[in-house]
Amino acid sequence: MKRDAMRMLMDARPDDLDPNAPVDPATRERELARARHGAHGGTTVTAPARRRVRPVWGIGVAGVAAAAVAAAVLVPTGGGDGGDAPPLSKHDAALQLTGRNALLTAAETADRQPAASGAYWRVSRVQCQFVRAGTGASAYTVASESRSEAWTPNDPAGSLVTRDQDLGAHPATNADKVLWRKAGSPTSWTLKLPAGGGHYKQMGLTAAPGKARTRQTPVRSGEVYWLGRNVTMKQVRELPADPKKLKSQLSKWYRGHGTEAEGQKSTRDEWLFDVARGLVTDMPVTPKVRAAAFRLLAGLPSVVSLGRVTDGQGRQGVAIGLTRPTTYGDLHQTRLIVDPSAGRGLGEEDVLVKASSSYPGVRAGTVLNSSLVTTEWTAVAPS
Amino acid sequence: MTADEERFTAIYDACRQRVWAYATARAGRQIADEVVSETFAIAWRRIGDVPEPALPWLLGVARNVLREGHRAEVRRAEVAEELWQHAPGPAGDVAEQVAERLGVLRALAGLSADDREILILTAWQGLTPRDAARVLGCSKTAFRVRLHRARRRLQQAVEQDGPQRAAAAPARTPRTERDQGVERVGHAA
Numbered sequence: 001m002k003r004d005a006m007r008m009l010m011d012a013r014p015d016d017l018d019p020n021a022p023v024d025p026a027t028r029e030r031e032l033a034r035a036r037h038g039a040h041g042g043t044t045v046t047a048p049a050r051r052r053v054r055p056v057w058g059i060g061v062a063g064v065a066a067a068a069v070a071a072a073v074l075v076p077t078g079g080g081d082g083g084d085a086p087p088l089s090k091h092d093a094a095l096q097l098t099g100r101n102a103l104l105t106a107a108e109t110a111d112r113q114p115a116a117s118g119a120y121w122r123v124s125r126v127q128c129q130f131v132r133a134g135t136g137a138s139a140y141t142v143a144s145e146s147r148s149e150a151w152t153p154n155d156p157a158g159s160l161v162t163r164d165q166d167l168g169a170h171p172a173t174n175a176d177k178v179l180w181r182k183a184g185s186p187t188s189w190t191l192k193l194p195a196g197g198g199h200y201k202q203m204g205l206t207a208a209p210g211k212a213r214t215r216q217t218p219v220r221s222g223e224v225y226w227l228g229r230n231v232t233m234k235q236v237r238e239l240p241a242d243p244k245k246l247k248s249q250l251s252k253w254y255r256g257h258g259t260e261a262e263g264q265k266s267t268r269d270e271w272l273f274d275v276a277r278g279l280v281t282d283m284p285v286t287p288k289v290r291a292a293a294f295r296l297l298a299g300l301p302s303v304v305s306l307g308r309v310t311d312g313q314g315r316q317g318v319a320i321g322l323t324r325p326t327t328y329g330d331l332h333q334t335r336l337i338v339d340p341s342a343g344r345g346l347g348e349e350d351v352l353v354k355a356s357s358s359y360p361g362v363r364a365g366t367v368l369n370s371s372l373v374t375t376e377w378t379a380v381a382p383s
Numbered sequence: 384m385t386a387d388e389e390r391f392t393a394i395y396d397a398c399r400q401r402v403w404a405y406a407t408a409r410a411g412r413q414i415a416d417e418v419v420s421e422t423f424a425i426a427w428r429r430i431g432d433v434p435e436p437a438l439p440w441l442l443g444v445a446r447n448v449l450r451e452g453h454r455a456e457v458r459r460a461e462v463a464e465e466l467w468q469h470a471p472g473p474a475g476d477v478a479e480q481v482a483e484r485l486g487v488l489r490a491l492a493g494l495s496a497d498d499r500e501i502l503i504l505t506a507w508q509g510l511t512p513r514d515a516a517r518v519l520g521c522s523k524t525a526f527r528v529r530l531h532r533a534r535r536r537l538q539q540a541v542e543q544d545g546p547q548r549a550a551a552a553p554a555r556t557p558r559t560e561r562d563q564g565v566e567r568v569g570h571a572a
Contacts, residue, residue: 003541006534006538009506010507017408023400028396028399
């Protein structure tokens, strides 16, 4: 006998998803207080995310702001004490020229590269998120790293393969290492995360790397990327190589809000910056289109140059940045690091521009998280 | 307490569990608390804009928070795992019924995020088409059409998945692995 699937679905509702289930009093207290004091997790909400394939790494850490209320173990903060970060205030003419030249040089380099293709476009992204351990003068910064890889099929009927691995946590800088030693050189840090229904979940950061997890996901209707809307590999490969045409093609997808949500404010410039960053850094566009995207970036008035930088893997580049308020009123700068001689984007950083109660104890100019990207076409994907 | 605070607290008490259930069904428990917090923080800041009834508005906000911060639709496989973990226990259940529940949850997890959301709002939240349409920001007519299609796809998925396959694989994730919580919520498309 054929059963009605809708009826089956109603019967299968997990017990705790009953809309009339009571709310635990402690949870109620905490959530009401948090709402009224405007505290929030912050980091994942503001993290740039332009692609459909977006690592949601960092969610655990985002919960930490809430945990600070309950356990006060770790709060999110930036790493590096600003030591490696390019200064924010140098927006002079010479520097602006550096940025523009770097983008145009990158465009010329890309223009000369041969078009390549393969069965899979592999993107490897090493992400680093910084959290603060301890309190007061003995507090130090822990850098927690993870790697996410994605093999996106050229064939619209293929499967997307992803592999994720926690790479472990460690004190962020030598100065942090000193304080970390004073704290007894711990190799694990505990986060206490609210888990709903008044329960808490212990969550650990450990120095030891985790196991790599590989998954396969069939692709629906060939839509494998996100450019403010779902796009297919074919659409990505067929983007125009003329900067003006590229800009007008991309602008057609701009709907007056950010790439991630209707409620996310975004000017057209900001939107183009977000989308073009993806095109130059980790999307499988042809070198000519990458060149066009660099030229498009060079023409955006709200983008500033931040000078020469070295990324977390020791690669040399030039940083450009765009500063804007987050949905929650904090001021963040999104930075793109470009290697002009390789003709591609190397990675990104998110920087807190102005100290804010959302990030207790974090100084302006601090890097909140970073990601470093490498890409290639491959013939096979892991199974 | 000011009048605003009173109203906010009343809205919280009436809707919090529903917002949490919605976020959990879409993106899992770990994310749900964060989404609930953000949703009510926004509701408090914009208390003057919150309409009556507040629930569709709140679910709409939660939906944006999910889309903005967490890309809920990328975690299909994990949502299935998680829903199954907390599915109603086998109190007096025969194996057949357990298999049926697993089958329908897997079918649900295999649908697109859009279909899944429509079905959850209707079957688990019990929203009227009018309220559900408000959450999704579409017309009532459009919602009915989408619901009809989503139901059809669910039915097909249940029939294809079949009880034999469902029964063969009790996909409960070992508790210990989850409780360690060290692993990130991995990503997939």
